[in-house]
Amino acid sequence: MPDITFELNEDQQQVRDWIHGFAVDVMRPAAAEWDEREETPWPVIQEAAKIGLYSLDFYAQQYFDPTGLGIAMTMEELFWGDAGIGLSIVGTGLAAVGVLANGTEEQVGTWIPQMYGDASDVKVAAFCSSEPDAGSDVSAMRTRAVYDEAKDEWVLNGTKTWATNGGIANVHVVVAVVDPELGSKGHASFIVPPATPGLSQGQKFKKHGIRASHTAEVVLEDVRIPGHCLLGGKDKLDERLARARERAKTGGERVKNAAMATFEASRPAVGAQAVGIARAAYEVALDYARTRVQFGRPIIDNQGIAFQLADMRTRIDAARLLVWRASWMAVAGKPFASAEGSMSKLFAGETAKSVTAQAMQILGGNGFTREYPVERMHRDAAIYTIFEGTSEIQRLVIARTLSGMPIR
Numbered sequence: 001m002p003d004i005t006f007e008l009n010e011d012q013q014q015v016r017d018w019i020h021g022f023a024v025d026v027m028r029p030a031a032a033e034w035d036e037r038e039e040t041p042w043p044v045i046q047e048a049a050k051i052g053l054y055s056l057d058f059y060a061q062q063y064f065d066p067t068g069l070g071i072a073m074t075m076e077e078l079f080w081g082d083a084g085i086g087l088s089i090v091g092t093g094l095a096a097v098g099v100l101a102n103g104t105e106e107q108v109g110t111w112i113p114q115m116y117g118d119a120s121d122v123k124v125a126a127f128c129s130s131e132p133d134a135g136s137d138v139s140a141m142r143t144r145a146v147y148d149e150a151k152d153e154w155v156l157n158g159t160k161t162w163a164t165n166g167g168i169a170n171v172h173v174v175v176a177v178v179d180p181e182l183g184s185k186g187h188a189s190f191i192v193p194p195a196t197p198g199l200s201q202g203q204k205f206k207k208h209g210i211r212a213s214h215t216a217e218v219v220l221e222d223v224r225i226p227g228h229c230l231l232g233g234k235d236k237l238d239e240r241l242a243r244a245r246e247r248a249k250t251g252g253e254r255v256k257n258a259a260m261a262t263f264e265a266s267r268p269a270v271g272a273q274a275v276g277i278a279r280a281a282y283e284v285a286l287d288y289a290r291t292r293v294q295f296g297r298p299i300i301d302n303q304g305i306a307f308q309l310a311d312m313r314t315r316i317d318a319a320r321l322l323v324w325r326a327s328w329m330a331v332a333g334k335p336f337a338s339a340e341g342s343m344s345k346l347f348a349g350e351t352a353k354s355v356t357a358q359a360m361q362i363l364g365g366n367g368f369t370r371e372y373p374v375e376r377m378h379r380d381a382a383i384y385t386i387f388e389g390t391s392e393i394q395r396l397v398i399a400r401t402l403s404g405m406p407i408r
């Protein structure tokens with residue numbers, strides 16, 4: 001029995017085929033409509049909830065898959081179906097992972113189920129970190145959380161932007177500054193429970209792609225939340241802040257940033273989404289190139305087309321291998337000594353963008369119309385070099401990790 005395999009096991013193949021069936025039967029037929037409507041596809045999320053594909057149990061099962069490939073496989077298949085709808089289905093997971101990474105067991109048990117709701121009343125959740133002046137530069141964050149000791153409440157004020165599901169979420173996870181002197185070490189994450197006064201949706205963005213996913217500003221005006229909504233609890237926060245202040249005073253050794261380690265582990269999941277989009281566009285292009293006849297022969301008979309398809313497929317497979325390696329490293333507890341998580345997201349994101357552009361070219365005029373899906377896939381792919389850390393920021397992380405130098 002070899003130690004290494006590049007295949008999914010039997011259980012995983014079954015799950016993959018099940019998701020693929022949902023992608024073919026439910027997501028694909030709905031994709032163009034929800035892209036045009038630019039709205040959250042609630043009926044599709046509900047369908048997913050009915051069969052258990054939108055549920056805490058399913059994602060927990062994939063998240064804790066001992067091979068590490070459960071989430072990567074799920075993401076690839078859903079985003080092969082459609083990226084906008086896919087993001088509406090998995091967007092809640094970003095907030096759920098925020099609670100899993102920083103919350104107590106009790107917080108995980110209380111809040112994550114409320115993020116998903118149930119099949120008869122589905123809910124979504126939002127993770128709100130980005131701000132108008134704090135995108136790549138998280139340390140510029142301004143949203144403040146101040147502790148009101150007399151009432152054991154936190155008071156949140158600020159404006160978040162670009163939040164997936166922002167304002168329509170049942171539960172919002174909000175990152176805020178608790179100690180402005182400490183830069184990004186002075187941040188903490190909070191749960192804003194359903195229907196909390198003071199939280200409102202600001203502008204909803206009209207986007208280039210992933211238009212079936214809701215993206216909006218979230219405005220926080222004197223939002224009062226109970227003390228127990230601080231993820232991880234007050235004692236842990238106080239300890240962490242004391243350590244950070246001590247290090248700032250003594251100029252002590254820089255400890256590895258826990259948030260960075262979390263990002264490294266979650267980036268392959270985003271890379272897997274990009275692989276799904278790229279694979280979908282490649283398949284459409286391959287099919288078209290085989291059947292479209294010009295100059296009396298299928299266009300794939302031209303090396304200029306066939307070699308493009310060969311390159312597209314090679315890049316997709318390479319991207320998947322990087323994603324799978326990083327996913328396996330995360331679950332095996334391997335240190336990301338060369339920022340392998342960032343590598344996978346960088347390469348897969350760039351691959352989705354270039355492969356979908358090539359697919360449009362292979363479809364000629366048809367590729368440029370909404371009669372064929374590659375135009376939408378190309379628009380959807382563009383976000384993969386921007387969100388969850390832009391391609392430039394991934395390169396920065398990789399270069400800093402490799403060199404140990406504070407490259408700017």
Ligand SMILES: Cc1cc2nc3c(=O)[nH]c(=O)nc-3n(C[C@H](O)[C@H](O)[C@H](O)COP(=O)(O)OP(=O)(O)OC[C@H]3O[C@@H](n4cnc5c(N)ncnc54)[C@H](O)[C@@H]3O)c2cc1C
Pocket residue numbers: 094127128129130132134135136137161162163164165207210215383386387388389390391392393396408
């Ligand atoms: C559709 C969508 C959904 C999103 N969902 C969420 C969400 O759910 N929650 C959330 O918190 N955020 C979300 N975001 C925010 C997203 O993560 C940010 O847009 C992203 O981090 C980039 O920040 P920015 O847009 O402010 O760009 P900026 O940081 O202003 O960057 C602008 C350009 O400058 C480059 N740049 C910046 N700094 C450097 C540097 N040091 N070296 C080289 N180049 C640099 C960037 O790479 C980019 O090309 C979402 C964004 C979008 C568009």
